[in-house]
Amino acid sequence: MADEGFRIEGLDFLRGCAVMGILLGNIVTFGLPSAAGFNPFTVGTQGPADLATWFATFLLIDGKMRAIFAMLLGASILLVIESAEMNGRDGLQAHRRRMLWLLPIGIAHYLLLWSGDILVQLALCGLIATLFIRFETLGLIKLALALLLLQWVINLVAVWPAFSLRAAALAPGAAPTIVEHWQAYADSAGMGASRAVANEIALYTGGYAGIFAERIGAAPRAALNQILYSWPECLAFIALGMAMLKGGFMAGQWPVPQYRATWHRAMLVGLVPMAGLGIWVLLSGDPLAAQAALFGWSVPLRLPLAVALASMAMGLAAQHPQAPLVRAIATIGRLALSNYLLTSLLMTALFYGYGGGLFGALTRTQLLLVVLAMWAVMLVWSVLWRRSMGQGPVERLWRLASRRG
Numbered sequence: 001m002a003d004e005g006f007r008i009e010g011l012d013f014l015r016g017c018a019v020m021g022i023l024l025g026n027i028v029t030f031g032l033p034s035a036a037g038f039n040p041f042t043v044g045t046q047g048p049a050d051l052a053t054w055f056a057t058f059l060l061i062d063g064k065m066r067a068i069f070a071m072l073l074g075a076s077i078l079l080v081i082e083s084a085e086m087n088g089r090d091g092l093q094a095h096r097r098r099m100l101w102l103l104p105i106g107i108a109h110y111l112l113l114w115s116g117d118i119l120v121q122l123a124l125c126g127l128i129a130t131l132f133i134r135f136e137t138l139g140l141i142k143l144a145l146a147l148l149l150l151q152w153v154i155n156l157v158a159v160w161p162a163f164s165l166r167a168a169a170l171a172p173g174a175a176p177t178i179v180e181h182w183q184a185y186a187d188s189a190g191m192g193a194s195r196a197v198a199n200e201i202a203l204y205t206g207g208y209a210g211i212f213a214e215r216i217g218a219a220p221r222a223a224l225n226q227i228l229y230s231w232p233e234c235l236a237f238i239a240l241g242m243a244m245l246k247g248g249f250m251a252g253q254w255p256v257p258q259y260r261a262t263w264h265r266a267m268l269v270g271l272v273p274m275a276g277l278g279i280w281v282l283l284s285g286d287p288l289a290a291q292a293a294l295f296g297w298s299v300p301l302r303l304p305l306a307v308a309l310a311s312m313a314m315g316l317a318a319q320h321p322q323a324p325l326v327r328a329i330a331t332i333g334r335l336a337l338s339n340y341l342l343t344s345l346l347m348t349a350l351f352y353g354y355g356g357g358l359f360g361a362l363t364r365t366q367l368l369l370v371v372l373a374m375w376a377v378m379l380v381w382s383v384l385w386r387r388s389m390g391q392g393p394v395e396r397l398w399r400l401a402s403r404r405g
Contacts, residue, residue, distance in 0.1 A: 007334075008079075010252035013317035013326055014310055015072055016333030020375055021309075022065040022118075023343050024057060027367045029116050030347040032360060033200040035190025038294055039287040042190030043197055043360055050364040055278045059271065060305065062294060066118060066230075067237045067306035073122055074241025075250040077129060092130060097402040099126040105337075105398065110222075114344040115215050121226055125234045132239050140243035144303075147236035152299040155229060159296040162288050189287050201360035205353040233299065237306065249311075252318060259315030263308040270304035277301075331382045335392035338385075339378050346374065 028036050032044040040054040080098060081091030106119025132140060162185060168174060169182030188196045203210055244250045254262075277293040320326050332339055349355035350370070362370070385392065391399070 008250070008252050009321060009330060010314045010317040011072065011075065011250060012330040012333035014068065014313040014333065015336045016329035016331070017309075017313045018065050018068045018072065019332055019336050019339050019343075020329070020378065021061060022069065022340070023347075023374055024368075024371050025061045025063075025065050026116055026343075027347070027371050028057075028364065030114070031351050031358065031362055031367050031370070032364075033190065033197045033204075035188065035194065035197055035200075036364075038291040039190045040281070040290055040364075041285060041287055042194065043201075044362070044364050044367075046363050051282060053364040053368060055282065058278050058281075058294065058298075059274050060309070063298065063302045064306045064309055067233070067302050068310055069118065069122065070125070070234045070237035071241030071244060071250070071306065071310060073126055074129065074132075074238035074243075075245040077126060077238070078133065078242055078245050081133065092133075094402070095130065096127060098398070099123045101398055101401045102126070105341075105394070109341060109344060110219070111212070111215060113341070114348055115218065115222065116344075119340075121230060121234055125231060125238060128235060129238045129242075132242060135239070135242070137243045137246045140239045140246070144236040144240040144243065147232045147239065148300060148303060151229075151232040151236065152296070154232065155299055156292075156296045158229065159288075159292045162291065166288065189291070191287055197360075204351070204359040205357050208352075208354045211352060211354075229295075233302075237303075240303070240307075244310075249314065252314060254314070254318075256315050256319045259311045259318065263311035263315065266304040266308035266311060270301045270308060274298060274301050274305065328379050328383055331386045332378050334386060335382045335395065337398065338392035338394040339382065341394055342381075343374060343378075346377070 028044065033042075035042050036044045040051060040058075045051060045054065077095055080095050083091075084094035085091040100123070102119055102123040106117050106121075106123055109119055110117040132143065135143065165178070165182050165185060169179045186192065187194050190197050203214060241250060248254055249262075277297055281290045281293050317326055317330070347370075351357075351359040353359070382392075
């Protein structure tokens with residue numbers, strides 16, 4: 001989402017990969033009840049192929065694409081400020097205007113299309129991140145690590161009570177209120193014949209008015225959850241993205257062997273413990289273990305894995321800048337905001353009751369076919385639009401509003 005007049009080709013390719021990857025991470029939230037986001041043993045899982053799909057996305061996608069988006073935002077903040085100042089404008093003011101106009105786009109996206117919006121968070125965290133711009137590279141890395149540690153502690157504290165509640169409810173002579181509390185929690189997590197899952201399927205296969213009303217009602221809780229369970233991590237990766245730009249990584253200044261060596265080392269550091277967590281979940285068959293692994297224990301491991309994936313993308317873009325697929329994915333990246341919103345429009349139209357009504361009907365493996373189809377749409381329309389119209393439609397409106405605001 002960088003300024004159109006200040007481009008780094010490797011960043012466009014990385015941004016395109018992130019837009020495609022975040023659909024892979026979000027497809028379960030689009031097509032299945034919310035319990036499936038944390039529980040691989042509920043609706044959407046019917047056999048080994050679905051569990052393998054969960055395992056692969058847990059390893060390489062969940063949380064990592066959001067991290068890369070935040071890293072890209074961190075880099076783009078510095079690029080936008082520099083570009084504006086080179087043109088004689090106030091760099092900080094230019095950045096703040098972009099974030100202040102991204103905010104209503106995100107609010108409209110949340111209210112009108114999909115409750116999984118990340119634009120509001122990126123806009124608000126992007127405003128907060130102006131406090132970081134004077135930090136040196138090492139200071140930014142230290143800040144990122146401290147914020148990520150804070151997020152890890154917060155999330156671990158949040159997941160622990162469920163284990164205590166289950167133990168108390170299953171203990172001999174447990175109080176009826178404790179048992180009732182646990183049963184309600186288990187139902188909300190999609191365990192057994194979950195009424196919460198059935199109610200959510202009924203809601204999202206119904207009409208637009210009911211979905212909109214539910215989204216409005218959930219907005220305060222969603223905002224609080226995002227601030228507590230996502231903002232520190234988002235700010236951590238924004239700071240890291242700034243550091244990576246200052247260090248030449250995000251500027252595409254590293255030689256290909258350095259990108260390759262980085263992703264090899266980072267992947268090894270992150271993938272081995274992540275695989276251990278995933279195997280623990282699958283062997284235990286425990287939804288609480290899955291929730292703890294995804295929401296809690298894996299938080300610090302997102303850093304090496306996000307860096308590894310970013311290194312891989314930047315290295316590919318540097319090594320094969322003229323490859324047709326690299327150029328096509330970079331075009332997706334240049335239309336990242338338009339593609340992100342288009343994805344929400346088409347996915348909700350496909351799954352929700354006012355469209356195709358497929359919510360809750362497909363397995364995790366079948367949802368991958370939807371992802372592949374949407375990737376094809378992104379590639380074709382982005383290349384055709386870029387060739388004939390230039391800047392993306394939403395990017396053009398965003399830029400005009402930011403310049404005039």
